[in-house]
Amino acid sequence: MSPLEHLLNVSPTSVLLLIPTLVILGHIVPWLVDPHGLRSFPGPWLAHFSDLWLGRVARRGQRSHVVHELHEKYGTFVRIAPNHLSIADPAALQIVYAHGNGSLKSNFYDAFVSITRGLFNTRDRTAHTRKRKIISHIFSQKSVLEFEPHVRNYVLSFLQQWDRLCAEGAKSARGHEGEGGWRSRDGRIWLDCLPWFNYLAFDIIGDLAFGSPFGMIAAAKDSAPVAKSQEQALSMYGQDASKCETVAIPAIKILNDRGEYSAAMGVLPPWVRPLVKRYVPWYSRGSEAVKNLAGLAIAAVAKRLASPAYRADVLSKLQQGKDEDGNPMGREELTAEALTQLIAGSDTTSNSSCAITYYVASNPEVQKKLQNELDEALQGEDDPASSFDAVKNLPYLNAVIDEGLRLHSTSGIGLPRIVPEGGMKIGDHFFEQGTVLSVPSYTIHRDVEVWGNDASVFRPERWFERDSEAMQRTFNPFSYGPRACVGRNLASLELLIIISSVFRRFDIALEYPDKQLEISEGFLRKPLKCPVGLKRRLT
Structure with missing residues (x-):
């Protein structure tokens, strides 16, 4: 009798006993063999044997904070999975993520693939x-400046909406509650600013990546069209987009769900992913979010390409781009890259704008100092939306933004890299080929040796007082090396225009000054809400 026949003849009871035995052996044997030499490094007990510890932490949405606490307990090196070491050493940035070191992205990134692989998950x-x-080249400083009129146009629409709410609230001295959840009290309009920054970021990147906004600012609503059939939309590449059937979806919510799902799925072993996607409801819903977000990009690209008119936007430049053999991107690749820009361009801008607003509003002295700088630099400027040239070199504005990005990094988790052939040495430790290493931005951005004993405090002045070289080496809001965020120039332009425009025009107070900003983490750390009070300034 063959081995297969023996296996088929095993009783159900034996199978039930065999499965847990194989699972246990599959975790114990690698720990005993210790192929990557990580057994001596400290960390949670379960993390030494299984990826499930990190999967559970990621699922709960607090990965950066939990890993940071482990570094405070154990020190520089912490084992967070059987073959994954987190290294809280600023010097490790230049080693793990360096140009030419040969390291590769881990299979964590496979969980972010939807249409086809893009720049981010390749x-x-x-x-x-x-x-x-x-x-x-699309995101060179020269190209990004071509996008500035689009950015300022939507920032102006955003400011006009807040102006309108302030005017409506001022009509009632006794207070007023308006549509959308805002209310007037004590001479201010009180609202959650997070949805508004989401509307602004989505409309900007919708215009830049797809040629037209989603209309969220005007509607004050989270809604965008998604293709009912991705296959149909892809087959209509460059044809009449009106024939592509779409339905409206809450795109911001789905983007958040997608980020949480992919970040939690990515830390699980590849063989586990199909099982949890099929049998665990939370992962099933996340898989649907991935599909819906891809459908949004497919529908938007189909609509944009149906119009032959050229405009200075990301999609036009993507179409013009060619590889070294002179070949342009195919339709799926083009759509996948546009989707990458939608995800990266909307989430980073909205999260960062909201967090910076929270920190400035929670520090009245900082807000006053920032507004004084803006008033002096922009006096005589009639346009409420700041120009990039007028604000790009303002020292305190830049310090405010950098300090906000330090405490609320675009991505706080340590992005995983695989040690290449020949191994890698960090400090006194040598790591074998195939070991997964990461450097958590959240933790190194709170390193007291670099930032001072008040490293957990929002204080822009530190950027003028401390060792600027050490701070710049440690500052890592957009990652580092050849796989760093390609859209950094665009993100910087947007934040300079948004933050300067908002605080020049409004005085902003926190509704709950003693309450910390609530955060949930998928791939990015995202505020859950930020209730503030707005009052028009007299400038």
């Missing part, structure tokens, strides 16, 4: 080099 070095060659 793991192959050759494919990444090709994609970056096509895309990087």
Whole structure:
């Protein structure tokens, strides 16, 4: 009798006993063999044997904070999975993520693939080099400046909406409650600013990536069209987009769900992912969010490409891009890159704008100092939406933004990299090929040796007082090295215009001054809400 026949003849009871035995052996044996030499490093007991510890932490949405507490307990090196070491050392940034070191992205990034692999989730070095060659010029400083009129246009619409609410609230001295949850009290309009920053970021990136906004600012509503059939929309590449059937979805919510799902799925072993996607409801809903977000990009690209008119936006530049063999992107690749820009461009801008607003509003002295700088630099400027040239070199504004990005990093988790052939040495430790290493931005941004004993405090003045070289080496809001965020220039332009425009025009107070900003973390750390009070300034 063959081994297969023996297996088929095993009783159900034996199978039930065999499965847990295999699972246990599958975790114990690798720990005993210790192929990557990580057994001596401290960390949670379960993390030494299984990826499930990190999966549970990621699922709860507090990964950066939990890993930070582990570093405070254990020190620089913490084992967070059987083959994953977190290293809280600023010097490790230049080693783990350096140009030319040969390290690759881990299978964590496979969980972020939907239409096809894009620049963000491509793991192959050759494919990444090709994609970056096509895309990087789009986000050069020169190209980004072409996008500035679009950015300022939506910032102006955003300010006009807040102006309108302030005017409506001022009509009633006794207070007033308005549609959308805002209310007037004590001479201010009180609202949650997070949804508004989401509307602004989505409309900006919708215009830049797809040629038209989603209309969220005007409607004050989270709604965007998604293709009912992705196959149908992809097949209509460059044709009449009116024939593509769409339905409205809450795009911001789905984007959040997608980020949480992919970040939690990515830390699980590849063989587990299909099982949890099928049998665990939370992961099933996340999988649907991935599909819906892809459908949004497919519908938007189909609509944009149906119009032959050229405009200075990301999609037009993506179409013009060619690799070293002169080949342009195919339709799926083009759509995947547009989706990447939608996800990265909306989430980073809205999260950062909200967090910076929270920190400035929670520090009245900082807000006053910032407003004095803006008033002096922009006196005589009639346009409420600041120009990039007018604010790009304002020292305190830049310090405020950098301090906000330090405490609320665009991505706080340590992005995982695989040690290449030949190994890698960090400090006194040598790591074998295949070991997964990461450097958590959340933790190194709170390193007291770099930032001072008040590293957990929002204080922009530190950027003028401390060792600027050490701070710049440690500052990592957009990652580091050849796979750093390609859209950094655009994000910086947007934040300079948004933060300067908002605080020049409004005095902002926190509704609950003693309450910390609530955060949930998927791939990015996202505020859950930020209730503030607005009052028009007299400038």
